[in-house]
Amino acid sequence: SQQGEEDPQALSIQEGENATMNCSYKTSINNLQWYRQNSGRGLVHLILIRSNEREKHSGRLRVTLDTSKKSSSLLITASRAADTASYFCATDAWGNNRLAFGKGNQVVVIP
Amino acid sequence: ETGVTQTPRHLVMGMTNKKSLKCEQHLGHNAMYWYKQSAKKPLELMFVYSLEERVENNSVPSRFSPECPNSSHLFLHLHTLQPEDSALYLCASSQDPKGNYGYTFGSGTRLTVV
Numbered sequence: 426s427q428q429g430e431e432d433p434q435a436l437s438i439q440e441g442e443n444a445t446m447n448c449s450y451k452t453s454i455n456n457l458q459w460y461r462q463n464s465g466r467g468l469v470h471l472i473l474i475r476s477n478e479r480e481k482h483s484g485r486l487r488v489t490l491d492t493s494k495k496s497s498s499l500l501i502t503a504s505r506a507a508d509t510a511s512y513f514c515a516t517d518a519w520g521n522n523r524l525a526f527g528k529g530n531q532v533v534v535i536p
Numbered sequence: 537e538t539g540v541t542q543t544p545r546h547l548v549m550g551m552t553n554k555k556s557l558k559c560e561q562h563l564g565h566n567a568m569y570w571y572k573q574s575a576k577k578p579l580e581l582m583f584v585y586s587l588e589e590r591v592e593n594n595s596v597p598s599r600f601s602p603e604c605p606n607s608s609h610l611f612l613h614l615h616t617l618q619p620e621d622s623a624l625y626l627c628a629s630s631q632d633p634k635g636n637y638g639y640t641f642g643s644g645t646r647l648t649v650v
Binding site: 455456458460465466467468469470473513515517523524525526527528529 | 538540542569571576577578579581584592624626628634635636637638639640641642643644646
């Protein structure tokens, strides 16, 4: 089944540093999305990148997509304590009407 | 608030109880979803509704019964649950069934089965 797999699983950084997470998937996709989840809450949509796009920016977020390697990365620049959360990638495979999520990356930003 | 409201936020129920989870969205979205989130596991898709019609059921046990009376409301009826059903249940909606514009999630219902 279509599923994103994030790497690394847990990341602890100092405030102001950059945080990078990677996600790999198995089959052809229509788009790939990143979400953030604060502890015990729902997921919040961060950014969507389509299969014909290679890079996308939104504020301090930068997402890349390499369809030849079936992988994506999420970069958070100049991290803040409020960025502490779990980050999930999700893929929308062609022909499906649902998203498949990875296990998530826990990011802790130390003030 | 995201525009997707889930109630209750927390629920503790015995294995013989019957309860319902409610999800409501007024974003004008056409698709709604139930996901289950257990510790250290990926989000599991349970049900998908598109324009009030169930289009997918990921082999969920019959003790979970969804209901979508209109495009704004989604319920998950629970009966004779097991302790392993304890989890965070998330409702989501999207503008189109294929999720081309992302999903909007509610805050979830934390369910504990005792």
